[in-house]
Amino acid sequence: MKSIYYDIFEDLRDRIEDGEFAYQSYIPSEAQLVEEYECSHNTLRKALSILRLHGYVQPIQGKGVLVIWKPDTFAHFVLGDIETFAEACERNGLKAYTTVRSFAQIAADSHVAEMTGFAVGDHLYRVERVRHMNGAALIYDINYFLESAVPGLTPAIVEDSVYSYVEGTIGMRISTSKRTVKIERATSADRMVLDLLDYSMVAVVKSQTFNSDGVHFETTFSRHRPDFFTFHDTAVRGY
Amino acid sequence: MKSIYYDIFEDLRDRIEDGEFAYQSYIPSEAQLVEEYECSHNTLRKALSILRLHGYVQPIQGKGVLVIWKPDTFAHFVLGDIETFAEACERNGLKAYTTVRSFAQIAADSHVAEMTGFAVGDHLYRVERVRHMNGAALIYDINYFLESAVPGLTPAIVEDSVYSYVEGTIGMRISTSKRTVKIERATSADRMVLDLLDYSMVAVVKSQTFNSDGVHFETTFSRHRPDFFTFHDTAVRGY
DNA sequence: GCCGATTTGTCCGTATGTATC
DNA sequence: CGATACATACGGACAAATCGG
Numbered sequence: 246m247k248s249i250y251y252d253i254f255e256d257l258r259d260r261i262e263d264g265e266f267a268y269q270s271y272i273p274s275e276a277q278l279v280e281e282y283e284c285s286h287n288t289l290r291k292a293l294s295i296l297r298l299h300g301y302v303q304p305i306q307g308k309g310v311l312v313i314w315k316p317d318t319f320a321h322f323v324l325g326d327i328e329t330f331a332e333a334c335e336r337n338g339l340k341a342y343t344t345v346r347s348f349a350q351i352a353a354d355s356h357v358a359e360m361t362g363f364a365v366g367d368h369l370y371r372v373e374r375v376r377h378m379n380g381a382a383l384i385y386d387i388n389y390f391l392e393s394a395v396p397g398l399t400p401a402i403v404e405d406s407v408y409s410y411v412e413g414t415i416g417m418r419i420s421t422s423k424r425t426v427k428i429e430r431a432t433s434a435d436r437m438v439l440d441l442l443d444y445s446m447v448a449v450v451k452s453q454t455f456n457s458d459g460v461h462f463e464t465t466f467s468r469h470r471p472d473f474f475t476f477h478d479t480a481v482r483g484y
Numbered sequence: 485m486k487s488i489y490y491d492i493f494e495d496l497r498d499r500i501e502d503g504e505f506a507y508q509s510y511i512p513s514e515a516q517l518v519e520e521y522e523c524s525h526n527t528l529r530k531a532l533s534i535l536r537l538h539g540y541v542q543p544i545q546g547k548g549v550l551v552i553w554k555p556d557t558f559a560h561f562v563l564g565d566i567e568t569f570a571e572a573c574e575r576n577g578l579k580a581y582t583t584v585r586s587f588a589q590i591a592a593d594s595h596v597a598e599m600t601g602f603a604v605g606d607h608l609y610r611v612e613r614v615r616h617m618n619g620a621a622l623i624y625d626i627n628y629f630l631e632s633a634v635p636g637l638t639p640a641i642v643e644d645s646v647y648s649y650v651e652g653t654i655g656m657r658i659s660t661s662k663r664t665v666k667i668e669r670a671t672s673a674d675r676m677v678l679d680l681l682d683y684s685m686v687a688v689v690k691s692q693t694f695n696s697d698g699v700h701f702e703t704t705f706s707r708h709r710p711d712f713f714t715f716h717d718t719a720v721r722g723y
Numbered sequence: 724g725c726c727g728a729t730t731t732g733t734c735c736g737t738a739t740g741t742a743t744c
Numbered sequence: 745c746g747a748t749a750c751a752t753a754c755g756g757a758c759a760a761a762t763c764g765g
Contacts, residue, residue, distance in 0.1 A: 248732085248733065248734095249733080249734075250563075250733080250734090263764080269698070274518065274748080274749060274750085275749070275750065276748090276749080284734080284735090285524075285734060285735045285736070286735080286736080287733095287734070287735070287736085288733080288734060288735080289752085290750090291733090291734095293750095295723055297660070298537070298723055300660055300662050303659055303660060303694055303696070303697075303698035304749095304750060304751085305696065305697060305698055305743085305749090305750075306741065306742045306743075306749075306750045306751065307740085307741075307742035307743035307744075307748080307749055307750065308742080308743060308744085308749070308750080309748095309749065310749090311697075311698035312697050313660065313694050313700070315601070342623055362554070364738090365755080374654055387496035399665050416750095418721075419721055420720065420721055421536075421539055421542060421552065421718065421719070421720050421721075422718070422719045422720075423539050423716075423717075423718050424716070424717045424718075424719065425714060425715065425717075426665055426687065426713075426714070426716075426717075427528040427713065427715075428667060428687050428710035428711070428713055429710075443687075444685075445684060446667070446683075446685050446710060447686075448667050455542055457542070457544065457553050458542075458544060459508070459542035459544060459552050461552070471668075471685060472665035472667070474665075474666065474667055475664060475665070475666055476664065476665040476666075476715065476717075477662075477663070477664050477665075478662075478663045478664075478665075478715075478717050479660065479661070479662050479663070480660070480661045480663065481659065481660050481661075482658055482659055482660075483490065483659075484534055484537055486755090487751085487752065488752080488753075489752080489753085492729065507751060513729080513730060513731085514731070515728070515729090515730080523753080523754085524753060524754045524755065525754090525755080525756095526752095526753070526754070526755085527752080527754080529731090529732085530753095532731095543730095543731060543732085544730090544731075544761085545730075545731045545732065545760065545761045545762075546729080546730055546760075546761035546762035546763075546764085547729095547730070547731080547761080547762060548730065548731080549730090549731080549761085666741095713748090
């Protein structure tokens with residue numbers, strides 16, 4: 246990011262994760278940090294608010310800004326921020342690859358429109374992909390992309406990374422993602438596509454993603470094998 | 485809330501939900517809203533940033549602030565903000581009640597400490613409760629409360645509402661909640677306590693909650709029957 | 724293509740309120 | 745009570761993106 250407040254956020258976050266500021270200790274006061282970063286009061290406060298929203302600190306009026314972050318022990322697959330499949334795998338040190346199961350251009354009928362939130366008649370790419378990690382088929386993704394927002398999509402691109410295509414080549418910026426997690430019974434397609442072992446259910450993440458122009462350009466259903474699924478979230482009151 | 489920015493946020497949110505500002509339309513410009521609410525542009529911008537974090541709007545530089553919120557069709561149980569069981573039931577129009585299955589004071593051993601994030605030796609209340617909705621046992625809650633932060637807890641209080649006790653009587657303010665969703669095989673306890681039908685798995689929400697003093701005072705494991713579980717989340721890039 | 728008006732994004736400085744110690 | 749630290753609010757300045765003439 247190019248902004249000062251975001252740089253400060255990242256720096257403070259790294260200093261917490263590196264252990265310079267320990268769990269249940271106070272970071273330097275606002276005045277000291279303003280001095281150190283040579284920025285204004287307001288800019289520093291914006292960085293602190295991001296730090297708080299991410300669950301790193303708890304500012305306490307009259308006392309200071311307390312660190313409430315500890316290194317996490319859990320491994321596996323963690324969602325919660327907007328992150329690509331490739332990024333998440335790399336962060337967890339996993340060998341991963343993607344296979345494309347189908348690729349089609351469709352017009353949304355009433356059923357698809359209802360399911361995805363697109364309008365009837367919208368031209369969409371419908372893509373089915375399977376995510377393999379350490380040799381096992383663990384995630385079955387069904388994507389619907391709005392053609393007008395993501396023109397020129399090809400099977401080769403979706404096998405690589407759609408996000409690096411849209412953010413890199415097209416220059417679109419991803420902004421907001423609304424997600425819903427549910428548990429569903431495994432379908433026969435799930436059983437065919439995934440290495441489900443004896444599991445009879447899957448975790449389904451439905452996500453609707455908007456770009457920085459406010460265009461809803463993607464709805465995805467991610468169907469996960471239960472034992473390999475984790476969803477993480479930080480909620481803050483008053484924001 | 486007592487603050488101006490929060491009042492403005494709530495007002496704008498309500499105006500969007502009531503349909504005054506429609507999906508994919510622009511709300512009035514910053515200058516107009518500053519005029520209308522008689523506040524400074526910074527205060528208004530703070531309200532807008534909260535609106536954005538909740539997935540209501542997408543501000544677009546040079547154009548305006550676009551509404552990206554639509555009424556949701558899904559019913560059932562929706563999480564995603566910090567919300568009590570009673571609040572969530574009321575919002576969904578459900579008849580609900582809670583039964584207390586066990587209530588004990590314990591000291592955290594290494595196993596409990598590992599599981600909950602408390603320190604070995606911490607004095608805790610351990611509470612097991614079952615949430616019934618429309619006559620069916622759907623959620624099995626196992627709570628661990630830090631005794632020093634929530635003194636004087638009784639079975640009668642936990643049967644009613646712990647949050648109204650701690651926020652009302654004790655005067656504690658809840659601030660941050662870190663949550664993890666996983667899918668687990670149903671245990672024999674799950675089967676005994678819940679009306680599981682033929683489901684063999686449960687959705688488990690682990691949440692660690694901090695108060696406004698930065699004290700981690702609660703860890704809860706909420707075990708849900710799959711068909712009655714929904715978790716909702718809005719993620720925004722750059723925050 | 725340029726210019727100016729409009730609108731959001733970032734940053735700064737200051738003042739005042741509130742909680743803690 | 746005074747000093748410290750965070751919380752809220754105001755007003756001003758300039759940058760960046762968009763749009764219409």
